[in-house]
Amino acid sequence: MRRFTEGFYGYAVAVFVCLAAAGLFLLIAPQSREEHIPRREYSITVANFGHSVPYGVWAPAKDPAGWVPNxxxxxxxxxxxxVLSLGYATAKREHAMFVQSDEKPAAAFASRMANSERVVGTEQVAGQTWERRLRxxxxxxxxxxMLPEVTLVVTGTADWPELAELAASLQQRPRG
Structure with missing residues (x-):
């Protein structure tokens, strides 16, 4: 019995037993092949934010198709x-976030949320002009x-069309 607990054969038997146990575990353990992105409902957060600020809150009227608020x-x-932040996994599974605040100075808030002061152009979204910033x-x-009462920022690793899609979904809710 001593030869199975020492030397090369002992090592080989121990490795075989471990691999067999791992294989058995993988064979019987349930496995999911589906992507799972946790969904986080934001309506209560938006409502609470609306009660704490002196302006009408902006929020998506409807989430873009295929997007998951997370x-x-x-x-x-x-x-x-x-500061209100709403994060999403986009339809292309990139990250997008909508942020708003009445923080002053507005330009400093926008630069901090965009991680950039560098304006690379403008974009028309739903008839409104938005600055494009790139990092x-x-x-x-x-x-x-930047509006008189509030600054809106849509940011993330999503491409420009996806960010514009989120920006286009935003509507101001009445103060209440």
Missing amino acids: SNRIAKGENNAQ EDKDQRSLVR
Whole structure:
């Protein structure tokens, strides 16, 4: 019995037993081949945000087709301003996020959310002009719209058409 616990044969038997156990586990363990992106409902977060700010809140009227809302939060920005963030996995499985705040100065907030001060052009979305900002080293594109009461930023690794799709879905909800 001693020869099975020492030397090369002992090592080979131990490796075989471990591989057989791992193979058996993989054979009987349930496996999912489907992609799973957690869905996070944001309507309550948007409603709570609306009660804490002095302006009508912007939010998607309807999520773009094939997109999965996967994060939302209210945070404190500079000067105690409230910041609402809604994150998505796009139809192409890239990341897109919508952020809004009345933080001042608006340009500083927009630059921080876009990770860039570099404006590379403009884009017309649903009849409104948005700034395009680009941060190439992080593969991040952003659309920025500065309004008198609030700054809107749509940003992420999604391409320009997908970001524009999210921006086009935004509607201001009445203050309430």
